[in-house]
Amino acid sequence: DAKTTQPPSMDCAEGRAANLPCNHSTISGNEYVYWYRQIHSQGPQYIIHGLKNNETNEMASLIITEDRKSSTLILPHATLRDTAVYYCIVREDGQNFVFGPGTRLSVLP
Amino acid sequence: ETGVTQSPTHLIKTRGQQVTLRCSSQSGHNTVSWYQQALGQGPQFIFQYYREEENGRGNFPPRFSGLQFPNYSSELNVNALELDDSALYLCASSLNVGYHYGYTFGSGTRLTVV
Numbered sequence: 001d002a003k004t005t006q007p008p009s010m011d012c013a014e015g016r017a018a019n020l021p022c023n024h025s026t027i028s029g030n031e032y033v034y035w036y037r038q039i040h041s042q043g044p045q046y047i048i049h050g051l052k053n054n055e056t057n058e059m060a061s062l063i064i065t066e067d068r069k070s071s072t073l074i075l076p077h078a079t080l081r082d083t084a085v086y087y088c089i090v091r092e093d094g095q096n097f098v099f100g101p102g103t104r105l106s107v108l109p
Numbered sequence: 110e111t112g113v114t115q116s117p118t119h120l121i122k123t124r125g126q127q128v129t130l131r132c133s134s135q136s137g138h139n140t141v142s143w144y145q146q147a148l149g150q151g152p153q154f155i156f157q158y159y160r161e162e163e164n165g166r167g168n169f170p171p172r173f174s175g176l177q178f179p180n181y182s183s184e185l186n187v188n189a190l191e192l193d194d195s196a197l198y199l200c201a202s203s204l205n206v207g208y209h210y211g212y213t214f215g216s217g218t219r220l221t222v223v
Binding site: 002034036041042043044045046049085087091096097098099100101102 | 113142144150151152153154157165167197199201210211212213214215216217219
């Protein structure tokens with residue numbers, strides 16, 4: 001079973017920041033937090049991952065709380081092309097990815 | 110650098126038949142995982158291959174089997190197809206089994222069993 005809890009759906013206005021929360025209260029010290037997204041009828045796409053520190057790349061920012069029990073994925077300026085299902089996964093090196101149902105993000109014009 | 114490619118993209122089979130799905134991993138990647146994604150659900154792990162050996166398996170029956178070849182491409186075989194096997198089958202490759210940058214997924218094969 002997935003070790004994360006995410007809201008089933010969220011809306012965001014185009015051009016605004018999208019903040020997607022994830023709870024992972026049972027995360028262990030060796031587990032990374034990963035975010036993937038899946039646009040309709042495509043394979044999941046890697047977005048970002050982190051262990052303890054906040055991370056930023058060209059796609060998004062990942063904010064991990066100090067106790068590591070929750071995290072937030074931030075898309076700074078959401079576009080219509082960001083409409084997708086977003087998956088938050090905790091995983092230790094060498095383990096397979098366990099996907100939950102994710103959050104369906106709808107970016108509205 | 111090419112990504113993960115899967116073939117065919119779509120397939121229709123009859124219940125009881127056998128099917129083989131193919132995956133070419135990203136260049137340099139020696140680890141391949143297969144996932145099944147039913148409509149409206151997240152992908153479910155089937156198994157993983159690392160350097161031609163099975164390296165982990167999810168909760169799928171033995172009629173789901175696989176192979177990895179010396180060039181690290183892979184096949185997923187499903188025997189005695191059932192209606193519930195209808196799904197999107199995803200292949201993902203990784204630079205190494207412990208590579209913490211995660212997997213690169215292909216676009217999948219849509220299998221319909223009638």
